[in-house]
Amino acid sequence: xxxxxxxxxxxxxxxxxxxxxxxxxxxxxxxxxxxxxxxxxxxxxxxxxxxxxxxxxxxxxxxxxxxxxxxxxxxxxxxxxxxxxxxxxxxxxxxxxxxxxxxxxxxxxxxxxxxxxxxxxxxxxxxxxxxxxxxxxxxxxxxxxxxxxxxxxxxxxxxxxxxxxxxxxxxxxxxxxxxxxxxxxxxxxxxxxxxxxxxxxxxxxxxxx
Amino acid sequence: xxxxxxxxxxxxxxxxxxxxxxxxxxxxxxxxxxxxxxxxxxxxxxxxxxxxxxxxxxxxxxxxxxxxxxxxxxxxxxxxxxxxxxxxxxxxxxxxxxxxxxxxxxxxxxxxxxxxxxxxxxxxxxxxxxxxxxxxxxxxxxxxxxxxxxxxxxxxxxxxxxxxxxxxxxxxxxxxxxxxxxxxxxxxxxxxxxxxxxxxxxxxxxxxx
DNA sequence: CGGTACATTGTACTTTTGGGCAGGTAGAGG
DNA sequence: CCTCTACCTGCCCAAAAGTACAATGTACCG
Numbered sequence: 112x113x114x115x116x117x118x119x120x121x122x123x124x125x126x127x128x129x130x131x132x133x134x135x136x137x138x139x140x141x142x143x144x145x146x147x148x149x150x151x152x153x154x155x156x157x158x159x160x161x162x163x164x165x166x167x168x169x170x171x172x173x174x175x176x177x178x179x180x181x182x183x184x185x186x187x188x189x190x191x192x193x194x195x196x197x198x199x200x201x202x203x204x205x206x207x208x209x210x211x212x213x214x215x216x217x218x219x220x221x222x223x224x225x226x227x228x229x230x231x232x233x234x235x236x237x238x239x240x241x242x243x244x245x246x247x248x249x250x251x252x253x254x255x256x257x258x259x260x261x262x263x264x265x266x267x268x269x270x271x272x273x274x275x276x277x278x279x280x281x282x283x284x285x286x287x288x289x290x291x292x293x294x295x296x297x298x299x300x301x302x303x304x305x306x307x308x309x310x311x312x313x314x315x316x317x318x319x320x
Numbered sequence: 321x322x323x324x325x326x327x328x329x330x331x332x333x334x335x336x337x338x339x340x341x342x343x344x345x346x347x348x349x350x351x352x353x354x355x356x357x358x359x360x361x362x363x364x365x366x367x368x369x370x371x372x373x374x375x376x377x378x379x380x381x382x383x384x385x386x387x388x389x390x391x392x393x394x395x396x397x398x399x400x401x402x403x404x405x406x407x408x409x410x411x412x413x414x415x416x417x418x419x420x421x422x423x424x425x426x427x428x429x430x431x432x433x434x435x436x437x438x439x440x441x442x443x444x445x446x447x448x449x450x451x452x453x454x455x456x457x458x459x460x461x462x463x464x465x466x467x468x469x470x471x472x473x474x475x476x477x478x479x480x481x482x483x484x485x486x487x488x489x490x491x492x493x494x495x496x497x498x499x500x501x502x503x504x505x506x507x508x509x510x511x512x513x514x515x516x517x518x519x520x521x522x523x524x525x526x527x528x529x
Numbered sequence: 530c531g532g533t534a535c536a537t538t539g540t541a542c543t544t545t546t547g548g549g550c551a552g553g554t555a556g557a558g559g
Numbered sequence: 560c561c562t563c564t565a566c567c568t569g570c571c572c573a574a575a576a577g578t579a580c581a582a583t584g585t586a587c588c589g
Contacts (some may be wrong), residue, residue, distance in 0.1 A: 112416070177484075193448060196445050197446065197448075199523040215431040218427055219427070219432065220433070222424040222425075222433075222435075223435060223438065223441075224426050224427075224429070224433030224435045225430060225433060225434040225441060226433045232432075232434060235448055236434075237406065258536095259536065260535095267427055267513070269524055270514040270524030272511075274575090282537070283537075284575095285537080285538050285539065286536075288577065289536085289570075290536085290579070291576085295577085302514050302545090302576080303481075303576075304512055304513050304575095310443065311443065311517070312398055312439060312440075313520050313522075314478075315478055347547090373569050466565060467565090468567095469565095481546095482547095491566085492567075492568055493569085494568050494569065495566075495568060497546075497548075498566085498568080499567095501548060510544080511547080512547095
């Protein structure tokens with residue numbers, strides 16, 4: 112497990128080192144993407160002195176790297192927490208959180224969980240109830256998809272183009288199309304837009320009608 | 321770490337044992353509360369054959385015990401997931417989840433995290449944004465859209481084709497395209513797929529480069 | 530070994546998208 | 560009246576997406 116701390120200063124906070132002795136500090140995202148290691152990672156994003164405008168860009172850029180992103184704020188704030196989570200972060204904590212807590216957070220996000228301070232978590236869950244959709248979720252029969260088809264479908268779910276998928280999955284664009292045709296047929300959707308929606312449990316209108 | 325599986329049958333599912341060899345099965349909550357051990361625990365609630373009415377009671381009872389509760393459903397459902405999370409559960413997965421996944425879930429909830437299948441998690445986060453005081457990811461720029469543009473964007477959000485939009489809004493396909501171009505520019509997305517995702521508050525990865 | 534499922538890719542074709550260029554109209558406001 | 564913005568559209572073009580038909584290789588199963 113590698114821990115990358117993205118911080119403007121470029122220096123590792125003492126507590127971070129206590130939590131993860133082998134942590135690495137970077138001030139640019141490039142430093143992370145470069146090393147094409149297969150090991151799993153956690154990206155820690157220090158936004159303590161980042162202005163709101165740049166925050167959005169930074170979080171998205173971090174998320175785009177493909178590893179779990181934990182945002183560390185100087186003054187935790189509910190709206191900000193929700194905003195960064197919505198942009199794809201999976202963790203939100205204080206920059207000066209205790210080492211033990213950082214390790215807790217790491218453990219959680221590494222295993223697919225979502226972490227934020229208990230109080231916020233509570234608010235978060237409570238708020239989500241107000242908009243819980245009726246039902247009619249169209250959970251697609253993803254089981255019918257073969258392994259490769261599923262990979263393609265997941266990329267579509269994030270808005271990738273055929274070219275990007277081909278590059279990511281290392282296959283030709285033609286193959287991507289072949290898989291897509293199979294997926295459309297199996298899931299009963301007609302194009303990539305509806306597939307993207309279906310993959311995210313959002314009812315699309317032709318699928319329903 | 322103790323794992324209590326609350327299941328109507330009273331029997332431990334084979335996979336549960338594979339995940340946690342020392343798991344204990346109980347059919348009544350009383351069996352758990354009795355042992356006043358200081359060790360940390362996880363309560364696994366099997367609701368595969370629980371009728372909706374009793375579900376509420378059970379989840380609350382489990383949560384009341386004071387340890388992290390993971391609900392295991394036979395047919396995972398978005399609305400149900402949100403409902404149980406709102407009642408205090410911190411995990412939601414399939415009853416037949418693989419042992420490795422169960423361990424992942426355990427790891428997450430033991431350390432204060434929230435766990436549910438990735439797809440649900442994404443929806444969960446996206447939905448919470450719709451009510452968060454402040455704004456959602458695309459919500460702000462949505463105000464920049466003119467009335468007609470918004471109508472087009474909403475159709476895209478449901479997977480409509482240009483032809484369908486043209487018919488619905490009674491305009492030519494060319495006009496639909498014109499509006500779309502304007503929308504793409506204003507919202508900073510590159511194509512209809514990403515727009516559809518953005519409209520549903522689902523982070524798409526290339527939105528930032 | 531034959532059969533089947535999956536993954537892969539090519540050629541070629543049709544449709545859909547996205548957008549440049551070049552206009553039209555109508556309403557609000559100086 | 561003039562200008563600006565929103566709205567609408569046609570022609571045309573290039574890129575992307577989706578399909579049809581076809582073929583090759585691999586793995587596994589009875």
